[in-house]
Amino acid sequence: MKSYQEMTREELLQEKAQLEAEYRKYQMRELQLDMSRGKPSTEQLDISMGMMDVLSSAADLTCEDGTDCRNYGVLDGIAEAKVLIGDMIECPPENIIIYGNSSLNIMYDTISRSMTHGVMGSTPWCKLDKVKFLCPVPGYDRHFAITEHFGIEMINIPMLPTGPDMDMVEELVAKDDAIKGIWCVPKYSNPQGITYSDETVRRFARLKPAAKDFRIYWDNAYGVHHLYDDAQDQLIEILAECKAAGNPDMVYKFSSTSKISFPGSGVAAIATSANNLEDIKKQLSVQTIGYDKVNQLRHVRYFKDINGMVEHMRKHADSLRPKFEMLLDLFEKEFTGLGVGEWFKPKGGYFICFEAMENCAKKIVSKAKKAGLVMTPAGAPFPYGKDPKDSVIRIAPSYPTLEDLTLAAKIFVVCVKLVSVEKLLEE
């Protein structure tokens, strides 16, 4: 196949005419398609309906230790939920606090607490002239929204196939004590689906930050969200690795069951060192009497243990896999050798990331919209919504039906090609 770059102006014009005709056909259908949101599909939600039937008597609502989950009490989560989530994220139960329904909320609260009260006795960040965060890009827009909300300066760190550029991370944290954290989605990253290599995790654990209150914000959002049984990415457990490296307090690990049970009605957790837990609980005991234990117990009763959860995640994989494969097959077929962009092939998570030619992402997203296909806004995976190259597009295959997604994918392909041809013709 000839790449667009190799084509003559004539050939490009011919291709353009053909693509435009195809594009117009889609436009005339007045479609309403959406590949913008990392939401589970209705089919996936149905997988968890058994959650609704596991609690009916007062006995069902009583913990092993006798705690009546219907009443006040238990600040940091019921014991059996800590075991379940601990197994899910490969951490000892004693390092865990179970919160409410949202790990994002935990991250927000963690930053907010650091602003007003510092970290383990450090100066509250709101009293400092400057606070900075490292942001591997592309990344999760809601992470960046939190740091932006608190006026924290964000520094882009390029993502490599092995994770963030660790040379840059090591150098920056060592020399600048205003750098207080780094956002990480270490497994099946949002949006690229990259899992940090062993070497990357080990280098994280061995960081020598100038700031004592520097923390790694390890958002393990997709820890058990594999697409395949036999081809799964492995991630080194960061808490143990930090401890071994003499940096036990350097990491906060976040997780939730949002994309396991019900988004918005799951349970979320933090895992961290005893010192950090003490620091957090001092504040948490002022903030609340406790989170929803009934829902914590609902999860335990339904999944029973980690085996139950792994089995459950196979059903999610069965629903998601055909969507990812359809998209990746189509990209392979339509884009290979064409020079219009690159993409990763994730083995889990919720996204595919397409990297178009420079200055094309916004145009592609806009063109898709005019054909009835909503994509994540270009720029969203970057701090301040600014993609320096305007090339990254996040694709979320989960929510539409396979039929709708197939149509959406075809429209996307046409938009990518058309914008690429237009760009080359302009040059």
Place this chain on the structure above:
Amino acid sequence: MKSYQEMTREELLQEKAQLEAEYRKYQMRELQLDMSRGKPSTEQLDISMGMMDVLSSAADLTCEDGTDCRNYGVLDGIAEAKVLIGDMIECPPENIIIYGNSSLNIMYDTISRSMTHGVMGSTPWCKLDKVKFLCPVPGYDRHFAITEHFGIEMINIPMLPTGPDMDMVEELVAKDDAIKGIWCVPKYSNPQGITYSDETVRRFARLKPAAKDFRIYWDNAYGVHHLYDDAQDQLIEILAECKAAGNPDMVYKFSSTSKISFPGSGVAAIATSANNLEDIKKQLSVQTIGYDKVNQLRHVRYFKDINGMVEHMRKHADSLRPKFEMLLDLFEKEFTGLGVGEWFKPKGGYFICFEAMENCAKKIVSKAKKAGLVMTPAGAPFPYGKDPKDSVIRIAPSYPTLEDLTLAAKIFVVCVKLVSVEKLLEE
């Protein structure tokens, strides 16, 4: 009856000997009783067990507007939950945000947001030299814990039978722009069970605070928590009153179903003006994708409407009323005319407040403890845990069985009398 103050030294010594004998009898029984916590009893929890059975199909989990409560979305609460809670707190649904399980958490987050981001554009409180709050006393310890946690200076305001001393409130807020708020439990107050008079509420609505970012923190925790059908306190609705008085933005009203459905697994809400809501949502959209809609819908499906909730609250009243009446009857019988203290007779809420002779509260609580009865620590209902007169004791009748409570009450009576006699003998 002769009061202790009228007794001769001889008579007091005789009374003391008798009380000590009685006290020792209780001590020898090695009891384990608890009147310290405002927790519903197991009997009360059982009232809400129907909550567990109202959601089982995907249709059950779908809102009237088609929202699938099992998925992400809806930042400020589902429409039908806003209607239910709106009726409960007498506010229009459009003035409400439904949160997670804890109104305390909303209050904490409200203060925390004001610290880091100010209120509707005001200077963030963390940038100010001094921030102060007015604290009607006795009050709710967890309110005071929040303001203390953020380093906010607390100023005691005496509670009168009509509510806080409004002369003092008006004067202080008018002259000091460092005063940014006041904590209120306006109905069946914690711990006295006082409901603010119409005049008090109207004076609140007409406050002329020096600080533009002054807000009334109106914790309507016991709005529908009556003990009687035919003798209920009435409270003027503060949002409407503030609006009418030209102070629409001056109040945040908090509420929850913690003591209606299940404590820790209820839903909590804020009601406030459109301007305040806009300010809050700007931040909330960064903090979370949304709260537990399944649980919101569970409440709607179970209570159906405000009538269902009122009916439900009658069952709570039936469980609580005998406990309150037993205590109040006993106090009447044992304390009237004795000069050992005073108490209010609440028509709702969760507490009875006993005001002992000065410098007696700590001793009474300590003596009770040594007889196996745990009371709320003396001083707890005051900022910094300091009761200037050391006289206030909060009594929480809800959690123990009536049998245990009766025994606890008798021990309490003996402890009050004994400490009072000892005090008089020392003088």
